[in-house]
Amino acid sequence: RIIRFHVVNQRLAPVPIEPRGVVAQWHRASGQLTLWSSTQIPHLLRSALAGMLNLAENRTRVIAPEVGGGFGCKLNVYREEALTAYLAIALGKPIKWIERRRENLAATTHGRDLIAEVEVGVASDGTILAMKARFVCDMGAYLQLFTPLIPGFAGLMMSGCYKIPAIAFEQVMVFTNKMATDAYRGAGRPEAAYIAERAIELVAAELGLDPVEVRRKNFVSKESFPYTNSTGLIYDSGDYHAALDRALGIVDYKKARAEQAEARNDGRLVGIGIASYVEICGLGPSAMFPQGVQGWESSTVRIEPDGKVTVLTGISPHGQGQETTFAQMAADALGIDIDDIAVVHGDTAIVQYGVGTFGSRGLTLGGTAMMMSIGKLQDKLKRIASAMMETPPEQLTFHNRTIALATDFAKAIPLQKVIAAAYDYKNPLPGMEPGLDATSFFEPPGCNFPFGTHIAVVEIDPETGVVKILRYVAVDDCGRIISPLLVAGQVHGGIAQGIAQALYEEVVYDDSGQLLTATLMDYAVPRAEMLPRYELDHTVTPSPLNPMGAKGVGEAGTIGSTPCIVNAVMDALAPLGIRHLDMPLRPDKLWHAIRDAGKA
Numbered sequence: 001r002i003i004r005f006h007v008v009n010q011r012l013a014p015v016p017i018e019p020r021g022v023v024a025q026w027h028r029a030s031g032q033l034t035l036w037s038s039t040q041i042p043h044l045l046r047s048a049l050a051g052m053l054n055l056a057e058n059r060t061r062v063i064a065p066e067v068g069g070g071f072g073c074k075l076n077v078y079r080e081e082a083l084t085a086y087l088a089i090a091l092g093k094p095i096k097w098i099e100r101r102r103e104n105l106a107a108t109t110h111g112r113d114l115i116a117e118v119e120v121g122v123a124s125d126g127t128i129l130a131m132k133a134r135f136v137c138d139m140g141a142y143l144q145l146f147t148p149l150i151p152g153f154a155g156l157m158m159s160g161c162y163k164i165p166a167i168a169f170e171q172v173m174v175f176t177n178k179m180a181t182d183a184y185r186g187a188g189r190p191e192a193a194y195i196a197e198r199a200i201e202l203v204a205a206e207l208g209l210d211p212v213e214v215r216r217k218n219f220v221s222k223e224s225f226p227y228t229n230s231t232g233l234i235y236d237s238g239d240y241h242a243a244l245d246r247a248l249g250i251v252d253y254k255k256a257r258a259e260q261a262e263a264r265n266d267g268r269l270v271g272i273g274i275a276s277y278v279e280i281c282g283l284g285p286s287a288m289f290p291q292g293v294q295g296w297e298s299s300t301v302r303i304e305p306d307g308k309v310t311v312l313t314g315i316s317p318h319g320q321g322q323e324t325t326f327a328q329m330a331a332d333a334l335g336i337d338i339d340d341i342a343v344v345h346g347d348t349a350i351v352q353y354g355v356g357t358f359g360s361r362g363l364t365l366g367g368t369a370m371m372m373s374i375g376k377l378q379d380k381l382k383r384i385a386s387a388m389m390e391t392p393p394e395q396l397t398f399h400n401r402t403i404a405l406a407t408d409f410a411k412a413i414p415l416q417k418v419i420a421a422a423y424d425y426k427n428p429l430p431g432m433e434p435g436l437d438a439t440s441f442f443e444p445p446g447c448n449f450p451f452g453t454h455i456a457v458v459e460i461d462p463e464t465g466v467v468k469i470l471r472y473v474a475v476d477d478c479g480r481i482i483s484p485l486l487v488a489g490q491v492h493g494g495i496a497q498g499i500a501q502a503l504y505e506e507v508v509y510d511d512s513g514q515l516l517t518a519t520l521m522d523y524a525v526p527r528a529e530m531l532p533r534y535e536l537d538h539t540v541t542p543s544p545l546n547p548m549g550a551k552g553v554g555e556a557g558t559i560g561s562t563p564c565i566v567n568a569v570m571d572a573l574a575p576l577g578i579r580h581l582d583m584p585l586r587p588d589k590l591w592h593a594i595r596d597a598g599k600a
Contacts, residue, residue: 001206002120002122003202006115007116007582009116009194011110011113011506011507012184013105013110013507014071015525016071019068019103019108020074021097022081022085022096022097024036026092030059032060033061035060035084038064038318039062039067040064040070041355041357043348045077048077063347064345067318071497072111073110075145077145102519105507105520106518108179109144109147109179111181111183111187113507114154122206126203126207126217130165132167137171137181139173139174139175140179141176144181145290145293147180150181150187151173154189155167156232157188157280160278161451162196162219163218167230178509183358193560197276198563198566215240216244225238235278238449238477238541240276240278243475243477247474248455250473253455264575269460269575269594270457270459271568271570272456273567274454275455275564277453279555281551282444282552283295283447285444285445286443295443296369296444297314297365298355298441299352300352301330301370301377307336307419312350314354314355321486321489322357324483326366328483333398334374360553360554362554363550364543364550364552365442365546367550368442368548377438378398380436389405389413448545448546450476450477452539452560454474456473457470457568458565458572464587465587465589467565467569469565472533472535473537474560475537475538475539476491478550479542487553490554494555494560495534495561502584504530577597577600
């Protein structure tokens with residue numbers, strides 16, 4: 001049969017903890033512009049500014065200081081950056097512009113705003129045969145950097161974790177007098193996961209099947225990777241059954257269903273929601289981006305004469321913590337202390353040209369470029385040590401501030417002695433230059449596809465419509481994990497934003513185009529007591545596309561949590577005959593639905 005449904009991914013405001021800000025200074029004598037901006041893309045901003053103001057790029061300096069969060073909305077070149085720079089040049093004085101929260105909610109890019117009419121062709125045993133969708137996408141008043149690309153991700157990824165033989169989607173873009181939409185944490189993948197996971201739940205309900213079994217029946221098998229889905233995307237690696245089984249085990253699914261049955265017998269509205277997601281991360285290669293945006297990333301690593309290490313990275317972290325992760329990786333590779341590593345980013349006058357931080361590409365691309373540079377320095381240091389120790393370089397390794405024989409750490413030479421030889425250069429090796437400095441650019445062969453399963457148990461108060469999240473279990477797979485604490489932090493924040501979309505947040509305009517959610521008194525960002533305690537776990541399925549085997553995790557929580565919560569709420573309402581409600585599932589909407597179902 002064919003199952004048809006309508007879903008809405010409402011318009012959202014990214015709401016970084018700090019709004020945007022710009023300071024511009026013109027140095028008349030040197031003819032150099034310096035611009036400080038809370039941006040995720042300092043080098044791309046530099047190129048755009050130089051082009052708009054007819055300046056040379058080597059006379060245009062952009063510095064991205066502590067940005068205060070971005071979530072995608074600072075992945076753009078905004079008019080205020082150009083205007084502030086222009087006024088600084090015209091007036092010969094420093095110019096500052098700081099965005100207020102009201103301006104931020106009105107004039108910084110929004111996310112989502114996609115309406116989908118979906119049809120799913122399904123066999124009687126729950127096998128999904130085909131999927132078709134028509135998207136109506138509110139672009140806002142004009143296009144920003146990635147505006148038309150974002151809904152396309154939703155179409156390309158709407159098969160989710162499932163082997164669906166035939167897929168078609170139509171993307172209709174509508175211009176309105178709202179703010180432009182663009183990347184917001186997940187950027188098209190949350191929309192895709194929401195469509196896929198609501199489809200699974202509605203198929204299960206239509207056929208009277210357990211949604212877990214429908215997922216298992218349609219999952220791409222572990223043996224099928226690398227897997228090309230029906231829209232042509234090549235999933236690098238995955239084991240969807242393992243993540244689902246781990247989550248089911250943590251929540252004790254059979255027991256949870258038994259407790260739900262008891263609660264329903266007592267008249268309580270308890271629901272269990274499941275969402276198995278896959279996303280596209282490590283965005284590249286360059287061919288997938290619009291003109292003027294690259295897919296590679298860069299890094300320069302320099303070992304100073306005193307043995308300290310400086311890492312210059314082209315990515316621009318704004319809360320993800322790559323300063324810590326990169327320092328850990330460099331310290332491990334060189335056998336030195338993490339405090340000896342300085343990670344520098346966000347200054348175009350110091351850092352070689354880079355692309356920036358978005359699409360969970362910081363570690364997989366920026367980290368790989370850094371490790372390529374470290375590898376070049378390791379090879380050079382081993383060649384120098386080889387001559388000093390009269391040992392083949394391939395038999396040497398880095399250990400505890402020495403270069404040692406890999407089979408016997410007691411046979412070693414202090415790393416500082418080898419570094420000094422590289423700089424002193426009294427006995428040069430043939431074909432080797434002095435110094436210890438290496439730059440690398442990494443162009444990925446494809447994207448990474450992290451995945452996972454989230455499960456929520458919720459209860460709805462029928463008297464108020466308030467949703468209480470009783471349990472929230474998240475099992476994510478981002479490949480090899482470098483820093484578990486930072487991964488957990490990214491998942492925590494992502495789940496918070498996904499729950500917010502499911503239950504609370506929505507940008508609202510009135511019929512005349514006036515923004516009604518123009519302050520944080522009106523736009524419902526959740527408070528701490530509105531969020532549950534998370535139970536986190538992970539599986540590890542390395543990616544073959546980078547030497548670390550890592551995948552991205554910055555958006556995982558957002559992608560898995562929204563359909564998980566909506567599925568749980570709809571499961572709680574199922575005994576009342578309610579099959580679907582559009583987000584956000586605020587208390588008033590649920591209270592009216594429960595009341596109307598009771599009347600019926």
